[in-house]
Each structure stands twice: as C-alpha cells, then as structure tokens.
Amino acid sequence: MASxxxxxxxxxxxxAGVSKRFPNGTLxxxxxxxxxQRGELLSLIGLSGSGKSTLLRxxxxxxxxxxxxxxxxxxxxxxxxxxxxxxxxxxxxxxxxLFGLVGRATCLENVLTGALGRLRGPRYGIWSYPxxxxxxxxxxxDRVGLASxxxxxxxxxxxxxxxxxxxxxxxxxxxxxxxxxxPVASLDPESSAQVLELLLxxxxxxxxxxIVTLHQVELAVGWAKRIVGLRDGQVVLDRGATxxxxxxxxxxxxxxDHESTPKPSFAAENANLTQLAQTQLQK
Amino acid sequence: xxxxxxxxxxxxxxxxxxxxxLIIFVSYVAATVWSWTFIDMTLTxxxxxxxxxxxxxxxxxxxxxxxxxxxxxxxxxxxWMALIGTFVSVLLSVPLAFxxxxxxxxxxxxxxxxxxxxxxxxxIPTLVLAAVFTLxxxxxxxxxxxxxxxxxxxxxxxLFTEAVENSEEYSREAVLSTGGGKWKTVVATIxxxxxxxxxxxxxxxxxxxxxxxxVLGFVGAGGVGFVIQTExxxxxxxxxxxxxxxxxxxITIIEIVSxxxxxxxxxxxxxxxxxxxxxxxxxxxxDQRMIIDAVTTRQLTPPMTYERKLxxxxxxxxxxxxxxxxxxxxxPVISSFGLLDDVxxxxxxxxxxxxxxxxxxxWRGIAETLAIGFIATTLGLLISLPLGILSARNIMAKKFxxxxxxxxxxxLRGLPELVVAVLFVSAMGLGPVPGTLALTxxxxxxxxxxxxxxxEEVSSAPxxxxxxxxxxxxxxxxxxxxxxxxxxxxxxxxxxxxxxxxSSTVLGIIGGGGIGFLLLSxxxxxxxxxxxxxxxxxxxxxxxxELLGSxxxxxxx
Numbered sequence: 001m002a003s004x005x006x007x008x009x010x011x012x013x014x015x016a017g018v019s020k021r022f023p024n025g026t027l028x029x030x031x032x033x034x035x036x037q038r039g040e041l042l043s044l045i046g047l048s049g050s051g052k053s054t055l056l057r058x059x060x061x062x063x064x065x066x067x068x069x070x071x072x073x074x075x076x077x078x079x080x081x082x083x084x085x086x087x088x089x090x091x092x093x094x095x096x097x098l099f100g101l102v103g104r105a106t107c108l109e110n111v112l113t114g115a116l117g118r119l120r121g122p123r124y125g126i127w128s129y130p131x132x133x134x135x136x137x138x139x140x141x142d143r144v145g146l147a148s149x150x151x152x153x154x155x156x157x158x159x160x161x162x163x164x165x166x167x168x169x170x171x172x173x174x175x176x177x178x179x180x181x182x183p184v185a186s187l188d189p190e191s192s193a194q195v196l197e198l199l200l201x202x203x204x205x206x207x208x209x210x211i212v213t214l215h216q217v218e219l220a221v222g223w224a225k226r227i228v229g230l231r232d233g234q235v236v237l238d239r240g241a242t243x244x245x246x247x248x249x250x251x252x253x254x255x256x257d258h259e260s261t262p263k264p265s266f267a268a269e270n271a272n273l274t275q276l277a278q279t280q281l282q283k
Numbered sequence: 284x285x286x287x288x289x290x291x292x293x294x295x296x297x298x299x300x301x302x303x304x305l306i307i308f309v310s311y312v313a314a315t316v317w318s319w320t321f322i323d324m325t326l327t328x329x330x331x332x333x334x335x336x337x338x339x340x341x342x343x344x345x346x347x348x349x350x351x352x353x354x355x356x357x358x359x360x361x362x363w364m365a366l367i368g369t370f371v372s373v374l375l376s377v378p379l380a381f382x383x384x385x386x387x388x389x390x391x392x393x394x395x396x397x398x399x400x401x402x403x404x405x406x407i408p409t410l411v412l413a414a415v416f417t418l419x420x421x422x423x424x425x426x427x428x429x430x431x432x433x434x435x436x437x438x439x440x441x442l443f444t445e446a447v448e449n450s451e452e453y454s455r456e457a458v459l460s461t462g463g464g465k466w467k468t469v470v471a472t473i474x475x476x477x478x479x480x481x482x483x484x485x486x487x488x489x490x491x492x493x494x495x496x497x498v499l500g501f502v503g504a505g506g507v508g509f510v511i512q513t514e515x516x517x518x519x520x521x522x523x524x525x526x527x528x529x530x531x532x533x534i535t536i537i538e539i540v541s542x543x544x545x546x547x548x549x550x551x552x553x554x555x556x557x558x559x560x561x562x563x564x565x566x567x568x569x570d571q572r573m574i575i576d577a578v579t580t581r582q583l584t585p586p587m588t589y590e591r592k593l594x595x596x597x598x599x600x601x602x603x604x605x606x607x608x609x610x611x612x613x614x615p616v617i618s619s620f621g622l623l624d625d626v627x628x629x630x631x632x633x634x635x636x637x638x639x640x641x642x643x644x645x646w647r648g649i650a651e652t653l654a655i656g657f658i659a660t661t662l663g664l665l666i667s668l669p670l671g672i673l674s675a676r677n678i679m680a681k682k683f684x685x686x687x688x689x690x691x692x693x694x695l696r697g698l699p700e701l702v703v704a705v706l707f708v709s710a711m712g713l714g715p716v717p718g719t720l721a722l723t724x725x726x727x728x729x730x731x732x733x734x735x736x737x738x739e740e741v742s743s744a745p746x747x748x749x750x751x752x753x754x755x756x757x758x759x760x761x762x763x764x765x766x767x768x769x770x771x772x773x774x775x776x777x778x779x780x781x782x783x784x785x786s787s788t789v790l791g792i793i794g795g796g797g798i799g800f801l802l803l804s805x806x807x808x809x810x811x812x813x814x815x816x817x818x819x820x821x822x823x824x825x826x827x828x829e830l831l832g833s834x835x836x837x838x839x840x
Binding site: 060064086087088089090091092093094096098099100101102103104105106108113114116117119121122123124126127129131134135138147148149151152166169170172173 | 451453454455456457458459460461462463466467468469470471472475476477478479564574575578581583584586619731778
C-alpha cells in the first residue's frame with residue numbers, strides 16, 4: 001500500500017499541522033501531518049514519550065490539539081461538540097495497554113459496556129442490558145475465544161485474556177476504526193502474538209482501519225502494512241513495512257540532542273533498541 | 284566508647300516536628316491539669332463517685348423484668364429507627380459522594396457544596412439534631428430517624444467519597460472512549476468497584492446508629508431510651524436495668540452479625556472461605572456444573588451459583604426488614620416530604636442566633652465541655668494501659684488472663700456511653716462528674732481494645748532478638764514492644780480525645796454537664812434563638828477539634 005497521499009480520495013483520517021502542548025509545557029506533538037485511508041493497517045512506532053499515545057487520543061477526541069486540525073470520517077474533531085464527539089467515539093474502538101476492564105464485573109458484563117453508546121440511560125449488571133445485546137456480547141466473546149469465561153470475573157483472567165475481552169468490548173461498538181495503544185506492552189511474547197493475531201483477524205473480517213502503537217519494531221514490521229515513526233512529537237518515518245531499512249528505524253530511535261545531554265538511561269535504552277532493531281532486520 | 288570524647292558524640296537530629304510534638308504534649312498535660320481544677324475534680328470526688336456507682340449496682344440487682352413487653356417493643360422500635368435512619372442516609376449519601384468526589388464531580392462549585400454538606404452534617408451531633416427536630420415533629424421516632432439520617436451523612440458521605448476517589452480509572456477511560464457518556468460510564472465502571480465498600484460502610488454505620496438511637500429517647504425522639512429514662516425518673520433501678528440489658532444484648536448480637544457480614548463482603552465472598560468440607564466440595568462442583576452449562580448453552584442470564592444465592596438472600600432479607608420497619612413505625616413515606624417543610628421552618632426559627640441571653644454561661648459551658656473531654660481521655664488512657672496489656676494475646680502468656688480481660692471489656696463496650704452516663708447521673712446527681720466518669724469508662728474500654736490490638740500487631744522479630752540477648756520480659760516489653768506500638772497509640776489517643784470532646788458537647792442534655800445542659804434548658808423554655816446560638820457554638824467546637832486533629836496527625840506523619 002502506498003504511503004504517499006493520493007490526493008484524489010478523501011482520507012478517512014487526516015491530521016493537518018497538529019501540535020499539542022500540555023499544560024505542564026511538554027510539546028507532545030509538533031506539526032504532525034498524516035493521512036490514513038480506509039482499510040489501512042498502520043503501526044506507530046517510537047520511544048516512550050515520542051507522542052504515539054497522544055496522537056491516538058487526538059483521533060477520538062480524548063485530547064484536543066493546541067494547533068492544527070484533526071478530521072475523522074469527515075468530522076473536524078478539534079471543533080466538534082460534546083455530542084458529536086460521543087457519536088464519533090461510538091464508531092471508534094480503542095484498546096488500552098492496561099485493558100481497562102472492571103475487575104469485579106464478569107467478562108460478559110465488561111463486553112456489554114461496549115454497547116453503552118447505543119443505549120439510553122445508565123446500566124448496572126447483566127440484567128439491565130437487552131437480551132439481544134447479551135446474545136451479541138456472547139458472540140463477540142466467542143470470536144476472541146473466551147465464551148467459556150463469560151461468567152467469570154474479569155480479574156481472574158490472565159493479561160492476554162483480559163486484552164482479548166477488551167477487544168471483544170470494542171467489537172461490541174461495531175467500529176469502523178480501531179485504535180490500539182500499546183496493546184501488548186504488558187503481555188508476555190506468546191500472549192502478545194495471540195492478541196496481535198486476533199486484532200489482524202477481526203480487522204480483516206470487518207474491513208476495519210486499524211492504528212496500533214507498538215514500541216517493539218519487530219512486532220510492528222511483522223504486523224502492519226505501513227509504519228509511521230514518531231520522534232519528539234514529529235513524524236520522522238512514514239513508509240510501507242516491506243523493505244524497511246536499518247537506517248530508517250535507527251533514525252526513529254535516535255534522540256535529538258537538544259542543548260542538554262541525554263540522561264544515561266535514555267542512552268542505554270537507545271542502544272538496546274537500536275541493537276534490537278538491527279538483529280530483527282538481519283533475520 | 285574509648286577514643287571518642289563525649290562532645291564528639293553525634294547528636295540525634297532535631298526536626299521542627301519533634302519540637303511541635305513536644306508543644307502538643309505539654310499543652311495536652313496543661314489542659315488536663317487545668318480541667319482537673321476547673322471541674323473541681325479531686326481524688327475524693329473520684330472515689331466518692333465510684334462508691335456511688337457501687338450503690339447503684341446494688342440498687343439495680345436483681346433486674347426486674349416485669350416491664351419486658353414494653354421494653355421489647357421499645358427496643359424493636361430502636362432497631363427500626365437505626366435501620367431506616369441509616370438507609371435514608373445512604374440514599375442521600377450516594378449521589379452526594381459522586382458529586383463531592385474529586386474525580387467525578389461536575390464542577391468545583393458542586394464539589395465545594397458537597398464537601399460543606401458532609402462536614403456540616405458531621406459536626407452537629409445526632410442528639411442535638413433530634414432535640415431540635417422534636418420541636419417540629421413532636422415526640423416520637425420520626426425526629427430520631429431524621430436526626431440519624433442527617434448526621435450519618437457526615438461519616439457515610441465521607442467514606443463513600445473516599446471510596447469513589449480510590450477507584451481505578453483505566454476502565455473509566457476505556458468505557459468513556461466507547462462513547463458511553465460521563466454518567467453512564469461512572470455507573471458502569473466506578474459503581475461496581477465501590478459497591479462492597481459502600482455496603483461495608485453502611486453496615487458499620489448501622490452499628491453506630493443502633494447505639495445512637497438507643498439514647499435518642501432521652502430527648503423524646505423515640506426508642507428504648509425513653510423507657511430507661513422514665514424508669515430512672517421513677518427511681519425504679521431494677522426495671523431500668525432490665526431495659527438496659529435488653530438493648531445491650533441486641534446491640535451485641537447485631538454487632539457480631541454485622542462484623543461477620545462486613546468481613547465477608549470486604550473479602551469479596553459471602554460464602555465462608557477456608558474450611559473444605561464434603562458439603563463445600565459438593566457445592567463447588569455444583570457451581571462449576573452450572574457455570575459450564577450456562578456458557579455451553581449460551582445462557583443469557585448469569586447462573587445462580589451459591590454465592591449469588593447468598594447475595595440475593597441478603598438483599599431480600601434487607602428489603603423485608605426495611606418494609607417491616609417502615610410499616611411498624613408507621614412512617615409516613617409520602618407525607619414526610621410535607622413534614623420536611625415543618626422541619627425547615629423550625630430550623631429557620633433558630634435564626635438569628637441569640638448569644639446575649641445565655642451570655643457568660645455560654646463560656647462556662649464551653650470550658651466545662653472541654654474539661655470533661657480532657658479528663659475523661661487522660662483518666663481513660665491511664666486505666667486502659669494496664670487493661671490493654673492484660674488483653675494482648677502475644678504478651679500475656681496465659682489464655683485465661685487475656686480472654687477474661689477481653690470479655691470484660693467487650694461487655695462494657697456494648698453499652699452506649701450515654702446510657703452509662705444516664706445511669707451515673709441518676710446515681711450521683713446532675714453535674715460534670717458523673718458525665719466525666721461515664722466517658723472515662725467508655726474511653727478505658729475502647730482504648731484498652733485498641734492498645735491490645737496494637738500490641739498484638741507488633742512484629743515479633745525484634746522481640747525475639749531482644750529476648751535472645753537475655754532480657755527479662757519487662758525489658759523486652761519496653762525496648763521491643765512499646766517503641767513499635769507508640770505511633771499508633773499516640774494517634775489513637777488523639778482520636779479518643781476527638782470522640783470524647785464530641786460526646787461531652789451532648790452529655791449535658793442528659794444532665795451530665797457541659798454545654799449540652801444549656802441547650803436542654805433553652806429547649807425547655809423554647810428560647811429557639813438561644814438554641815441556635817448554642818448549636819453554632821457546638822458546631823464550632825467540633826469543627827475546631829477536627830481541624831486540630833488533622834493538623835496534629837499531619838505533624839505526626
């Protein structure tokens with residue numbers, strides 16, 4: 001899939017000159033321009049603090065840009081009203097690093113909360129959701145392979161299982177876009193592979209547009225069709241996943257040396273990641 | 284020490300906290316000494332008091348249960364009052380908690396108002412509220428229920444708010460991003476997290492409210508207190524003690540039940556964990572089968588496991604009790620909203636407060652209130668130290684010693700201290716001395732339990748280490764046990780002072796001295812604006828104590 005903007009089709013997602021400065025003064029995004037077409041599988045890579053999570057949170061309006069504009073499905077997110085934002089969020093699935101499940105509630109109930117956007121009024125307990133929705137929730141649990149855990153409390157599951165329940169919850173929204181913020185960062189390698197495979201499968205089945213942030217390059221290269229690299233809030237890499245060179249990746253994981261010298265820990269992290277990327281690319 | 288001269292010994296570091304603590308300690312001792320002279324407490328009055336108590340006990344025995352039907356009826360009314368009062372308070376506190384919690388409040392104005400309501404509710408004692416409400420609602424349980432409901436918001440609202448603030452936020456962000464909307468998200472993610480804490484708090488408050496509602500009858504607000512007071516006025520001590528013993532038994536039973544329930548709710552399971560028996564194995568197997576059945580047949584309702592059955596049963600039991608309570612007490616559910624209007628008007632009549640009529644008596648009342656609180660805390664602490672040590676399982680080797688002590692204390696703690704106070708007043712006459720002694724007994728038994736518990740929590744490793752050097756039991760206590768338990772003891776003493784000062788503001792209502800006595804006299808002659816002034820003074824005292832308490836705790840930590 002081409003990474004350049006075709007200019008003819010209206011992109012599903014467009015970030016135009018987006019900058020974000022947090023109240024504490026941190027510049028998290030620095031003039032980001034990015035178009036994403038319908039059906040793309042995109043991975044955002046970069047060091048922690050490079051602005052990946054912040055970028056994702058701009059797409060469903062959890063954050064508002066300081067400058068620039070964000071368009072999603074034709075809606076100007078940066079100027080949207082609260083009700084429009086809620087409508088937008090209903091159509092965007094969001095998967096978090098720490099799953100965001102209610103531990104005391106059963107898996108089925110957790111999946112059901114994904115339908116809250118479609119329902120009027122607050123709900124508490126499985127009984128308060130319509131039967132049709134309970135059936136639907138069961139089907140989604142089935143898809144992620146956890147139907148047999150439906151009536152188990154979410155906090156009795158393993159991390160990988162929790163993330164699968166979280167994906168089932170997103171599916172409950174019937175989303176056209178799925179955003180995943182470090183979905184496997186808290187998981188062991190085997191669970192990580194399962195979760196990423198699941199994301200890929202549902203994305204293909206539902207013809208979803210998926211943006212996943214990953215800090216492990218090897219996972220991103222194996223998973224996505226397009227790789228976008230962020231460094232200090234700027235897009236420094238944007239290309240297809242095939243034929244990615246070592247140099248490209250090193251550029252993403254290099255810290256721009258401002259006036260101050262980088263802390264040793266950063267340097268160490270840099271060295272580690274660069275080496276990781278190298279070994280991965282040699283394979 | 285050879286080779287190191289004395290002047291070169293490093294001095295222990297001195298921080299300003301140490302200095303502040305010293306000042307607090309000195310002023311505490313000074314306050315106690317001043318209190319002692321102010322109330323004219325002498326060792327003679329103290330021991331005279333105890334001999335009066337001995338006489339009282341001989342008058343009371345044997346109890347005369349002739350009045351049992353009346354007593355039982357009044358006791359049941361007491362329980363119903365506590366139940367309804369707590370329930371109404373929970374109903375009011377749930378929305379309040381979400382409005383006053385930092386993470387769910389809509390805006391800073393609502394937040395401030397919510398916090399203010401909770402603080403205000405906490406600072407006006409139930410008995411004071413009940414006394415005022417009887418003016419509007421007349422003699423009867425309704426005034427008592429309203430007083431319980433409003434004052435309890437102070438504690439229930441505070442603990443609920445803390446539970447909401449301590450809930451985790453990841454699930455909230457996740458559900459919010461599904462387009463859930465703010466309140467739908469709060470109900471779906473925070474409410475399930477805080478439910479156990481809410482139920483636990485409500486049960487705990489039910490215990491406290493039962494004790495409180497036992498004394499509301501003293502101001503005509505319903506319950507067994509009225510019977511106790513009537514019998515005491517008729518100097519029929521044997522009948523009074525029958526009422527006291529019935530309410531004591533009921534309080535103890537309900538406390539045991541609610542403690543068990545609370546433990547299992549906090550432990551997240553109503554089914555008793557631990558013991559594996561044939562029955563529990565069968566039950567678990569049955570649960571497993573049900574769950575497997577439910578998921579293989581894609582059953583859309585949760586399977587009725589043993590745990591869920593227990594929960595349902597608890598809920599139904601509670602509802603039945605609540606409905607019975609409302610029917611028995613003939614509580615006007617709908618027209619009570621109309622009564623609120625009367626209550627509101629009677630509150631308005633307290634304003635503007637009239638500080639002139641009471642005048643200098645007000646100052647004397649305040650001084651006496653503070654004096655009672657300080658003496659009761661200090662005396663209680665002195666008595667509780669040996670009692671606490673005797674009750675600590677890990678210090679007293681003999682089971683007989685600690686279990687007898689524990690039982691004795693449990694018995695004394697079972698009585699609400701105002702019930703003890705009313706007995707003491709009737710034995711010794713009106714005045715601050717019987718009130719002080721009643722609070723002393725309450726403090727001693729309560730502190731002894733805390734001290735016993737604190738000592739038992741002491742880690743055993745240092746004790747073994749000291750013991751291994753060949754130290755005696757007493758040396759071991761002072762060098763390895765006391766230092767570990769001391770911080771806890773200091774903060775518990777502060778807590779006790781806080782509790783006692785609160786109690787001493789209302790002691791006067793039953794003739795035990797302090798500012799409450801002025802309140803009672805003003806109520807009797809319907810000087811409503813003076814009542815208003817006294818309530819404001821009580822509020823200021825209680826609030827000042829709370830601020831001082833949190834300041835001292837801040838220094839200690």
